[in-house]
Amino acid sequence: MSALQHSSKTGFDRVDRAARLSVAPMMDWTDRHCRYLHRLLSGQALLYTEMVTAPALVRGGALHLLDYNPQEHPVALQLGGSDPLELAKAARLGADAGYDEINLNCGCPSDRVQSGTFGAVLMKEPGRVAECVAAMREVVDVEVTVKCRIGVDEQDPNIVLPTFLEQIRAAGCRRVTIHARKAWLQGLSPKENRDIPPLDYDLVHRMKAAFADLHISVNGGISSLDQAREHLEAGLDGVMIGRAAYHQPTDILAAADPLIFGTGQTADPIDVVHKMVPYVDRHLAEGGRLHQITRHMLGLFAGRPGARAWRRALSEGAVHDGAGPEVMLQALENVAPLAEV
Structure with missing residues (x-):
């Protein structure tokens, strides 16, 4: 068929x-x-x-x-x-x-x-x-x-x-x-x-x-x-x-x-990071490692103030044993909110 x-x-x-x-x-x-x-x-x-x-x-x-x-x-x-x-x-x-x-x-x-x-x-x-x-x-x-x-x-x-x-x-x-x-x-x-x-x-x-x-x-x-x-x-x-x-x-x-597509609104990458937290929690609970996810997030703030510090904090922090979503949230402190850019 x-x-x-x-x-x-x-x-x-x-x-x-x-x-x-x-x-x-x-x-x-x-x-x-x-x-x-x-x-x-x-x-x-x-x-x-x-x-x-x-x-x-x-x-x-x-x-x-x-x-x-x-x-x-x-x-x-x-x-x-x-x-x-x-x-x-x-x-x-x-x-x-x-x-x-x-x-x-x-x-x-x-x-x-x-x-x-x-x-x-x-x-x-x-x-x-x-x-x-x-x-x-x-x-x-x-x-x-x-x-x-x-x-x-x-x-x-x-x-x-x-x-x-x-x-x-x-x-x-x-x-x-x-x-x-x-x-x-x-x-x-x-x-x-x-x-x-x-x-x-x-x-x-x-x-x-x-x-x-x-x-x-x-x-x-x-x-x-x-x-x-x-x-x-x-x-x-x-x-x-x-x-x-x-x-x-x-x-x-x-x-x-x-x-x-003519629908919806522009996404804010800062909001996206926060939305990733429960996903990360589930992945870690299943035995995964933080860097398996965060390696894909390094470019989220490309071209924005704080992008380099975000990448460095994420790259260095995510590989440690026991690293969790707090690494993402701490790295986020380096990035200015969209309204300030």
Whole structure:
């Protein structure tokens, strides 16, 4: 039974709307603690997990990787893999866990991902990606989406990307996020590939014109809400922001609800810190450590007076045995209230 048959009861419209602004899946960064923090800053933006490999879930039984807090909704699970049957099983596990969307990674260029024959290397096999999408859609009621590059290595994006989109659309994918930079699988590190080769936003906009029925989001190099609004006003359906949303979460997410979604108010990061206290208490009661959460909070006051002292106090204090929310509250004393800035 296809996912599209269930759109009326699974909230596709809600998740499509949330995808106007999303926080990119980022390995070692967008864990459940990070996502909880981001949700306190924006009640509307779509949040993504770190990439979880299908083999880890299906063969390794690592179901703890699916843990999340219900307050994170709408939240999407990103899967890595290339075997349709295995991805279908992993997608079913994700849907059963309550994720609002299952996303297939076709954009990560790391050596570890390439060795598993998934990530950006799948741009070379659009037929296989289409099979994976179809297999996942067959077993879940939530939306199956794809995050891809404009191409890899010596491919001509103007030829490769339309073909790729045609094939995944034929398989039933109706929402795609395009990282507007080609991935180099050899000769560049993933870090170098963040800046080389240049971004091609125009190509992504042309794809929206050519595939008007697809919900297309752009990703790559976007570092402000003003830039996001420019892409939306130019006709794209969504914008995905990665590193800027992590390192300056307040700049990207605090005003997202009123500016991007037209609802709610701008969040105050000082209030957000106080709202994190009960979350921290629960985490510590379950045997966790403070720094597992606060490492994601270092950029909350980026660009504001006291930001450096906040980071230092949090970094130094959170690693001590027995450290609790009082470390956050003491660090907060270094930051001036918004009204005084």
